Amino acid sequence: MASAVALDAKSIVLDAPLPLDSGQExxxxxxxxxxxxxxxxxxxxxILVFHALTGDQYVASSHPITGKPGWWDRMVGPGKPIDTxxxxxxxxxxxxxxxxxxxxxxxxxxxxPYAMRFPVITIRDMVRxxxxxxxALGIGRLHAVVGGSMGGMQALSFAANFPGRADxxxxxxxxxxxSAQNIAFHEVGRQAVMADPEWQGGDYYGKGKGPExxxxxxxxxxxxxxxxxxxxxxxxxxxxxxxEAKSFGFDADFQVESYLRYQGIAFTDRFDANAYLYITRAxxxxxxxxxxxxxxxxxxxxxxxxxxxxxxxTDWLYPTAESRHVVHALNxxxxxxxxxxLSAPYGHDSFLLNVxxxxxxxxxxxx
Amino acid sequence: xxxxxxxxxIAENVPEGVRVLDVGCGDGELMAVLRETxxxxxxxxxxxxxxxxxxxxRGLSVIQGDADxxxxxxxxxxxxxxxxxxxxQTAARPDLMLDQLLRVGRQAFVSFPNFAYxxxxxxxxxxxxxxxxxxxPVSWYETQNIHHVTVEDFRDLLCAKNVTVEDCWxxxxxxxxxxxxxNWRAEHxxxxxxxx
Numbered sequence: 001m002a003s004a005v006a007l008d009a010k011s012i013v014l015d016a017p018l019p020l021d022s023g024q025e026x027x028x029x030x031x032x033x034x035x036x037x038x039x040x041x042x043x044x045x046x047i048l049v050f051h052a053l054t055g056d057q058y059v060a061s062s063h064p065i066t067g068k069p070g071w072w073d074r075m076v077g078p079g080k081p082i083d084t085x086x087x088x089x090x091x092x093x094x095x096x097x098x099x100x101x102x103x104x105x106x107x108x109x110x111x112x113p114y115a116m117r118f119p120v121i122t123i124r125d126m127v128r129x130x131x132x133x134x135x136a137l138g139i140g141r142l143h144a145v146v147g148g149s150m151g152g153m154q155a156l157s158f159a160a161n162f163p164g165r166a167d168x169x170x171x172x173x174x175x176x177x178x179s180a181q182n183i184a185f186h187e188v189g190r191q192a193v194m195a196d197p198e199w200q201g202g203d204y205y206g207k208g209k210g211p212e213x214x215x216x217x218x219x220x221x222x223x224x225x226x227x228x229x230x231x232x233x234x235x236x237x238x239x240x241x242x243x244e245a246k247s248f249g250f251d252a253d254f255q256v257e258s259y260l261r262y263q264g265i266a267f268t269d270r271f272d273a274n275a276y277l278y279i280t281r282a283x284x285x286x287x288x289x290x291x292x293x294x295x296x297x298x299x300x301x302x303x304x305x306x307x308x309x310x311x312x313x314t315d316w317l318y319p320t321a322e323s324r325h326v327v328h329a330l331n332x333x334x335x336x337x338x339x340x341x342l343s344a345p346y347g348h349d350s351f352l353l354n355v356x357x358x359x360x361x362x363x364x365x366x367x
Numbered sequence: 368x369x370x371x372x373x374x375x376x377i378a379e380n381v382p383e384g385v386r387v388l389d390v391g392c393g394d395g396e397l398m399a400v401l402r403e404t405x406x407x408x409x410x411x412x413x414x415x416x417x418x419x420x421x422x423x424x425r426g427l428s429v430i431q432g433d434a435d436x437x438x439x440x441x442x443x444x445x446x447x448x449x450x451x452x453x454x455x456q457t458a459a460r461p462d463l464m465l466d467q468l469l470r471v472g473r474q475a476f477v478s479f480p481n482f483a484y485x486x487x488x489x490x491x492x493x494x495x496x497x498x499x500x501x502x503x504p505v506s507w508y509e510t511q512n513i514h515h516v517t518v519e520d521f522r523d524l525l526c527a528k529n530v531t532v533e534d535c536w537x538x539x540x541x542x543x544x545x546x547x548x549x550n551w552r553a554e555h556x557x558x559x560x561x562x563x
Contacts, residue, residue, distance in 0.1 A: 308423060327430055328440050334386075336410065336428040340419040357420055364424025 014132045021122040031133050032100025033092035037084030046139045049091040050147030050154035056099040059091040065270045081363035095129040096121045098272035105272045116202035123286045127157045144168035148351035160299035172310045173351040175322035176288040186280040189218030193273045215273040216264030223263050228314035228347030296329035307337040308365040312350040372538050373478040373557045385447035390434045391454030395422030435459045438467035452478040456512040469562045478557040483517035483550045518550040533559040
């Protein structure tokens with residue numbers, strides 16, 4: 001199981017402790033990041049891309065563990081909608097993550113892994129850490145912040161909490177608050193991890209293989225929420241896996257079972273279970289309105305950015321109504337905002353997949 | 368850029384530098400001209416996602432939504448000018464849409480095809496069938512124009528709602544025509560309205 005990954009990659013250590021929403025501080029925060037394209041002389045062409053729950057900084061370069069292409073390779077690169085021939089694209093692993101940034105698998109002040117001693121973090125804490133990275137890089141105002149899903153949450157939080165730091169805010173397939181249903185699915189995943197005896201109260205580092213089974217179940221449950229029913233039916237239907245008839249047993253008879261089991265197991269190779277607990281918690285705690293006196297519009301009152309929100313008609317995890325809710329709030333403060341619901345068959349995952357209309361919207365909005 | 372004559376007339380009459388909402392903005396053609404020539408802060412509302420996509424790709428701020436439902440989301444007086452071009456006759460309730468338009472905008476421009484245009488009347492009289500013309504090219508069962516309206520009907524509605532006509536212009540065959548006999552002679556009408 002992946003835990004602390006040694007990376008030969010770009011990273012910085014923040015020189016000041018990171019203040020957290022919980023009231024605690026996190027000292028010596030390391031942020032691992034990737035960047036693509038040249039930063040221009042006046043540092044005005046930088047775009048910060050935020051990754052989603054199980055994403056990382058390898059937005060457009062191959063993953064050091066899986067060897068797969070970057071998670072948004074189709075969107076970010078030379079001549080692509082986010083054109084690295086024109087823009088300097090930065091993507092950092094979130095604090096609490098497990099791809100080189102400080103997280104629960106990192107060594108705490110006493111040299112032992114934090115495990116569950118790691119403080120609970122929020123989306124705003126993730127953003128605050130990345131703003132510190134921008135400060136360290138000497139980038140004052142970004143050309144754009146961009147993100148899908150949890151990345152979109154960070155983009156909205158960035159706009160609300162750091163007005164004046166970005167010209168454009170692009171938030172895709174996302175929400176300004178986690179709903180009861182969102183929290184419920186995350187809780188199922190966390191309980192699956194914590195019910196695995198190998199979890200050992202979170203203290204599994206260096207002690208066995210860790211809660212691979214629990215994390216795998218968590219990923220399986222979550223993966224269902226990323227797809228549409230239509231997509232699942234089209235991809236798998238009731239087709240059987242490498243067999244002619246049902247086995248009258250509990251093997252993976254159905255292709256969809258086999259697929260989910262594979263997704264679950266593959267995930268444990270690259271993700272730390274405690275990081276999964278902490279990052280899902282951060283998402284559950286998100287309520288941008290609550291942070292700003294209960295009125296979402298007030299969250300954006302000081303923003304001077306242009307906004308673009310995109311939702312997908314088959315996304316039932318963060319459905320169109322959630323994006324509209326944000327658009328309504330932006331309208332209420334007369335922020336320049338665009339919004340479009342795109343039609344795509346892939347459910348929530350549409351933002352990562354081949355949706356040409358999304359490419360056109362992203363390209364048009366970024367330029 | 369060459370705009371349809373009703374849009375060109377609206378563009379000429381929108382004051383410099385104001386805040387504009389274009390309801391049913393399509394791919395943002397008018398908004399782009401207004402931004403270019405009148406330096407306005409333009410926002411759009413459009414129901415068709417492909418048109419929204421094209422407008423966003425032009426760098427315009429356009430929200431995909433249904434004017435029948437979503438105009439209520441804008442605060443009172445949020446805009447100096449609200450524009451409704453060729454959309455009134457597609458509304459579920461044109462009267463309520465007019466109310467919303469004059470709530471979110473201090474001033475409104477409304478343009479619509481005049482169903483009492485003499486060629487329409489002639490076609491209906493001669494053939495006894497719903498006219499299909501250059502400007503209303505779709506058969507009755509698939510047209511989006513569910514509330515055909517005439518210049519006189521529209522004036523009656525304005526009167527009933529105490530809406531002030533600041534100005535009005537009429538068009539036929541792509542050219543502006545005078546006001547006399549507009550209900551007969553005009554293919555298109557543009558009204559500038561306010562609630563004073």
